[in-house]
Amino acid sequence: MFHLRLRTLISWSRRRFATTLVLATLSASGLCLAALAAVSITVDRDIGERELRRALDVGSELELLVDLHLAANTDFLKGVGSATFESRAWPIARAVMVARAYNHLDALLADSPAAAEKLAELRRLSGEWPKALQDAAANVALASHGTAVDSGRLLLANASLKSIMDILALLRSDERELIASMQEKAQSQILKQRIALIVGLAAGMLLLAFAASSRHRSALAKNAARIVADEAQKRFSQYFDQHPVAMLIFDVGNGAILTANAAAQRQYRATLEQLNALTIFDLRPAEEVANFRLDLAGYVQSGAGSGAGGIRRHRRLDGDVIFVDVSFHLLSFGGHEACFITAHDVTAHENAKEQLHLRSRALEATRDAIVISHLSCGSHRITYANTAFERLTGRRVADVLGAQTQAALGWDRAMPETGSLTHAMRGNVEASRLLKMSRSNGSTFWSDTYVGPILDDHGRVTHSITVLSDVTERVRHQEQLKRQALEDPLTGLPNRLALGELFDHAVRIARRNGDRLGFIFLDLDNFKDVNDSLGHAAGDDVLREVSRRLESSVTPPGFVARYAGDEFVVLLPGRSQDECLAHARQIATLLAQPMKAADATVVSVASMGVAFFPDHGSDAETLLRAADAAMYRSKSLHAGSIQVFDPEIAAAETARSAMVKALGLAIAKNELFVLYQPKICLRTRRVEGFEALLRWQSKEFGLVNPAQFIPLAESTGLIVQIGEWVLEQACRQAGEWARLSPFVVVAVNVSPVQFERSDVPAMVARVLERSRVDPRNIELEITESTLMAPGALPSLQALRRLDVSIAIDDFGTGFSSLGYVRSFMVDRVKLDMSFVRGIGCSRADEVIVKAVIAMGQALDIRVVAEGVETADQLDYLIDNGCDEVQGFWLGCPMRPELAEISLMQSALAPSIA
Numbered sequence: 001m002f003h004l005r006l007r008t009l010i011s012w013s014r015r016r017f018a019t020t021l022v023l024a025t026l027s028a029s030g031l032c033l034a035a036l037a038a039v040s041i042t043v044d045r046d047i048g049e050r051e052l053r054r055a056l057d058v059g060s061e062l063e064l065l066v067d068l069h070l071a072a073n074t075d076f077l078k079g080v081g082s083a084t085f086e087s088r089a090w091p092i093a094r095a096v097m098v099a100r101a102y103n104h105l106d107a108l109l110a111d112s113p114a115a116a117e118k119l120a121e122l123r124r125l126s127g128e129w130p131k132a133l134q135d136a137a138a139n140v141a142l143a144s145h146g147t148a149v150d151s152g153r154l155l156l157a158n159a160s161l162k163s164i165m166d167i168l169a170l171l172r173s174d175e176r177e178l179i180a181s182m183q184e185k186a187q188s189q190i191l192k193q194r195i196a197l198i199v200g201l202a203a204g205m206l207l208l209a210f211a212a213s214s215r216h217r218s219a220l221a222k223n224a225a226r227i228v229a230d231e232a233q234k235r236f237s238q239y240f241d242q243h244p245v246a247m248l249i250f251d252v253g254n255g256a257i258l259t260a261n262a263a264a265q266r267q268y269r270a271t272l273e274q275l276n277a278l279t280i281f282d283l284r285p286a287e288e289v290a291n292f293r294l295d296l297a298g299y300v301q302s303g304a305g306s307g308a309g310g311i312r313r314h315r316r317l318d319g320d321v322i323f324v325d326v327s328f329h330l331l332s333f334g335g336h337e338a339c340f341i342t343a344h345d346v347t348a349h350e351n352a353k354e355q356l357h358l359r360s361r362a363l364e365a366t367r368d369a370i371v372i373s374h375l376s377c378g379s380h381r382i383t384y385a386n387t388a389f390e391r392l393t394g395r396r397v398a399d400v401l402g403a404q405t406q407a408a409l410g411w412d413r414a415m416p417e418t419g420s421l422t423h424a425m426r427g428n429v430e431a432s433r434l435l436k437m438s439r440s441n442g443s444t445f446w447s448d449t450y451v452g453p454i455l456d457d458h459g460r461v462t463h464s465i466t467v468l469s470d471v472t473e474r475v476r477h478q479e480q481l482k483r484q485a486l487e488d489p490l491t492g493l494p495n496r497l498a499l500g501e502l503f504d505h506a507v508r509i510a511r512r513n514g515d516r517l518g519f520i521f522l523d524l525d526n527f528k529d530v531n532d533s534l535g536h537a538a539g540d541d542v543l544r545e546v547s548r549r550l551e552s553s554v555t556p557p558g559f560v561a562r563y564a565g566d567e568f569v570v571l572l573p574g575r576s577q578d579e580c581l582a583h584a585r586q587i588a589t590l591l592a593q594p595m596k597a598a599d600a601t602v603v604s605v606a607s608m609g610v611a612f613f614p615d616h617g618s619d620a621e622t623l624l625r626a627a628d629a630a631m632y633r634s635k636s637l638h639a640g641s642i643q644v645f646d647p648e649i650a651a652a653e654t655a656r657s658a659m660v661k662a663l664g665l666a667i668a669k670n671e672l673f674v675l676y677q678p679k680i681c682l683r684t685r686r687v688e689g690f691e692a693l694l695r696w697q698s699k700e701f702g703l704v705n706p707a708q709f710i711p712l713a714e715s716t717g718l719i720v721q722i723g724e725w726v727l728e729q730a731c732r733q734a735g736e737w738a739r740l741s742p743f744v745v746v747a748v749n750v751s752p753v754q755f756e757r758s759d760v761p762a763m764v765a766r767v768l769e770r771s772r773v774d775p776r777n778i779e780l781e782i783t784e785s786t787l788m789a790p791g792a793l794p795s796l797q798a799l800r801r802l803d804v805s806i807a808i809d810d811f812g813t814g815f816s817s818l819g820y821v822r823s824f825m826v827d828r829v830k831l832d833m834s835f836v837r838g839i840g841c842s843r844a845d846e847v848i849v850k851a852v853i854a855m856g857q858a859l860d861i862r863v864v865a866e867g868v869e870t871a872d873q874l875d876y877l878i879d880n881g882c883d884e885v886q887g888f889w890l891g892c893p894m895r896p897e898l899a900e901i902s903l904m905q906s907a908l909a910p911s912i913a
Contacts, residue, residue, distance in 0.1 A: 056244055058108045059175045061101045063348070066168055068098055069126070070352050072133075073161060098126065115174060122167040124457070125160060132157035156454065156465070162356050169349070176325055176344065177308075179245075246324070246343045248280070251336045252300050255279035258333060267324075267345055270317040280339075283314045285321060296339075305330050311350065314343060323350040369393065369468040372454070373405045380405040380425055380464055392447075392470055394440035405466065410438040421451050428453040428461040434471070446475040490540060491547035494561040499569060502559055503620040506573055509557075510613060517613035518572035518580030521627035522587065522606040525639040527566035530602055532785030538598030545597075546604055549590045553583070569624070577612060577644070584608050584642045607635040611645040629653035660716055662700050663709055667725055671697055674729045675893035676746070678902055679864060679886045682878050687906035689745035689779070691866075691886065692730040693893045694722070714753040723754040724763050731771035731778060733896055738777050740900070741907050745805060747779040752786045761798035768802065779805035781830065800825065807864070811852065828884075829856060833867025836887070840872045853880050 072094060102123050109115040135157070240247060246264035250257045260268075260275045268275065268283065281289050299307070309326030316322060324343040331340055369389035373380035382405055385397045393410060400408040405425070411418045417433035424431030430452040437447050447468045454463035486498035494502060510517050524546065531539040543566065550560040550568060561569045570587070572580055591604040609630025617623040626645040633652065634643035643649065666672050676690035696704045713719040727748050734746040750760060768775055780799060786792060787808060799806060807828035831852055838845025849865070856863035865877050868887030877885055891902065 054108055055175050055179045058105065059172060059179070059344075061105050061108070062168055062172045062175065064101050065098065065122075065126075066165070066349055066352060068094055068101070069129070069161065069164055069168075070348070070355075072130070102126075115171060118167055118171055122164065122171070125164050125167070128457070129157065129160040129164060132160045165352060165356055169353075172349070176327075179327075179342075246345065247340070248275070248343065249331075249333050249338050249340050250280040252296065252330065252339050253337060255281045255296075258336060258338060264343070267322070267343065268314070268316050269320075274317060285313055285315055288313065299328070299339075300330065309341075311346065322347040367470070371405065371409070371466040371468070373464045373466065375461055375463060378426070382408055383463070389468070392439075392445070392468055393437070405464070409466065409468070410440075412436045412438065412444075421449060425451050425464055428464075434475070437468070445470055445472045447471065488562040491544055491562050493547050493551070493568075494559065496561070496563055499561040499563065499624075500620050502561070503571060503623075506557065506571055507613060507618065507620070510573060511618075513574075515574045516576065516615075517623075518570075518575045518577075518583070519611045519613065519616075519623045519627045520570040520572070520580065520584055520587070520608055521563070521611075521624065521631045522568050522570070522584075522608040523631055523635065524566040524591075525605045525607055525635065527604070528785070530597065532783075532788070534598045534600055534602075535788060538600065538602075541597040542595065542602055542604060545595045546591060549593075550587065553587055553590060563624075569627075577610075580610055580612070581642065581644070584610060588640060588642070605640040607631055607639060608642045609634055609645065610642065616645050625653070626650070629656075632656070656712070659698075659701060659704070659709065660712055660718075662698055663696070663712060664716075664718055666696055666698065667722065669699070671699065672722070672725065673697065674726060674733075674896070676733070676896060676899040677886060677893040678891040678899065678906075679745075679747070679884050680890050681884055682882055687891075687903050688743070688884065689747060690899055690903075691747045691781070692726060692733075692749075694726050695893075710751075714751055717753070717757060719751045719754050720758045723751055724767065727764065727767050727778075728771065731767055731773045734777040735771055735773040737900060737903055738774060741903055743777075744903060745777055745779050747781050747805075747807060749781045749809065750786070752783055752789075755782065755786045755792075755795070756789070761795055761802065764799060764802055764804065768804075775803035776805070779807055779827070781807045781809040783809050784811060826861060828862045828864050831863060831865045831882075833887075836865050836867045836873055836877075837869070839876045840870070846876070849876070849882075850880050853877075853882050856883070857881060 102119070105119055106116070109119055240259075241261050243261055244263055246261065246267040248257055248260045248264050256279050257275045260272060265272055265275065270278075281292065284292050306329035307327070309328055311323055312326050313321050314324050323346050325346050326341055326343050328339055328341045331338055333340070364386055366386070366388055369392045370384075370386045371382055371389060372384040374383045381402055382400050383402075385400060387397075389395070389400075390397055395408065395410075406413075406418070406422055411421070412435065413419075415436060417435055421431055421433050421435070430450070432448065432450045435447050435449045436444055437449075438444050448471045449469075450465075450467040452465050453461045454465055456462045486495060486501070487493070488495045506517060509515070524542075527539065527542065530542055543562075546568070547560065547562065550570060554560055554570060554572070558570070558572045561571075563569050570583075572583055575583065587608070588606060591606050594601045594603050596602075609627045609632070611617065611623050611626035611630060613623060616626040626649075629649045629652065630643040630645040633649045634641040637643070673695050675693045675695055677693060678687045679689045679691060680686070681688045694706060694710070696706075696709050698704055710719070713722055730746045730748045734744065737744045737746070754760065764780070768778070782796075787796070796806065805827040806825075807830055808826050809830050810832040811829040829852065831849060835845045835848050835852075839849060840846075853863050855861075862883040864884040864886060865873075865882050866886045868874055868877065868885045868889050870889060873887075874885060874889060894902070
């Protein structure tokens, strides 16, 4: 029995030992498998991390190069045209960063020949681009609204930058594909290794369970399995959390974001808790969500497992939209059917691409035609032209490709500027010229044309660029301005400015040939009467007809010019004094022929002064002054006479100039004073007012006759200043006399020149405000010609609003109608003294006087007769109902103190009304 039991025990022990041995062997094998899986995970992770880190480093350096080039381009645009371009576009710090980036990329891409070749080309282009920027900046033109960059050079610089960006985009695309492939491979490898790890651990655990009798071995196996699993999970978490590219995992069913790494939290500006509260659809713009849902469902159903989503728009938590390059992988995560995505932020790159695209479109859409030609065998033939070329020249781009540049552009070979541009192209230098060019339909246009060479990498000229800017309107405008500047718009004759140029040219020729020049200065004697009586339109007709007649009398190289107003100049080269005087008489005969003006017949008479080169001067100013002085002498003698300049005339002109100078200083020297002539009411026989009359007591010339100095003041414009001074004196005096007689009125003459050259209503308002006089005590006397001048009505209405009285002076000498008198609502008309002097000796003058008085009574306008010098004249005016009289018979002009006595005596005398 014992032996039987012993054999049984031995047999059981042997079977137990064999089973234990088998279990131990299998357990060891499972643990070895798990250990190998863990080691494989560690090794593959280290290798993958090194490769991924290299790829990410390459991407980071490429991103840095994109940023540096875009920043340089931005600084170029900011600093273009300034002296600081060099330091702005490529400062030393930026250049050093570019160099470091290229050196680092050389090391990182050393094992990839294709990438290294692209990098070498990129380094070359990057070195040439700053030179293109420098060239464009050096040719900036200043403009009224800013700066204008040469579009051709900017096009070349932009093309260089685009080439740089294209190569950078290719390298970045290669790296993104490599990263996506590495991520896919790493995820697949990790998945397989984790399965192996799990299988090995499971086998080990199962077999160890069968070896429960060996507790210490079982505990050891469990601890080893837990350590390996924890280490794998820890390394995966580190890879996910520390990865520099944004990563997210979301549920493919409802889109809920399950987790996101730190890079994703930074990229979307949200915490993990905030992202966990969102769905993947919340990261897309609202208008793209529907299509994204369809795409996602398609990916899941296709079973593709992983792929590249391309460039997509994502929305940050703060609402900003960014561009991301997306890759995805479908997997199980935490019991969810999920999708793992990487979202690399490429916003800067996409924005840069968009900017480059916009710039290219802008240059293509520029109004300037841009042509690039290839230099071959000494000939330039077109290889490129933009769309503006077709619009500007009318020639199709396809028709001119390969054609010789000058012929295809339609340059006018007769212009010397064309030859200079052709020479510049052949000499490979820059040039810019204004060219007249032809379109395909035969029409012409003006082009501001630029040509310049294009160099290759070795500094050799391979192409040329031509830029055509249509400046036709500018040229036409300049020509029009030149014509307007040198041509009288009314007559078409050369004006005063052109006269100087024409005369200087004629003097140079005469001096070279030893010839004489005759210089005739003429002034129409009766032109003011034409303007006053027939109006300015008739005056314009006369000036045009006079110009035509003068031109018909002169043959080139002689010419006629309109100097000013009714003054003309005739230049006669190579004529003797007798010939010039004969020509002047011929002009007088031509002008004496009747001419039509505003349905009236006019006969013009001109006073002429003649001067000669070189006898009376060697320059235009001297000769003009001599002829002008001679003309004034002829005018002073009698209308229509002709005078040749002589020293006596020069002395008179010198005296006239001295008098003008003294008159300009008369106010400051207190040489001007005002006399007052009383105006008597015939109904009451009392003084109702005075007329202010200007006088000049010159320390140099003595008491100067008003008939002498007032025309001087009008011809020089001094009358504007003097007229305001006279009004101020009269207002001050009227204010003092109003205390004695509240209804006294002081009348002041307003010169037609003063009315024409200044704002009379504004001037009167200023003087009234300064003097504080009642406007009803002031009357302004205005001539008929001033009344009828174009634009007079608004000024007269403005004066009426100031409450001053208006009187028409010298009434009856012009052509103002009763309608004019009534429409202007004047207070008085003053009969011209020439009619008053005719009383008793001219029946016609008496009829006119009687008619004017009757008109005044009918229109309720007071009539004043001036120049009353006899008792018969006064009696006639009383008998016919004249309202007021003025003249030496009743009172001469007097000093203010005597006028005041006259006013007081009149106020005390009994009225006979």
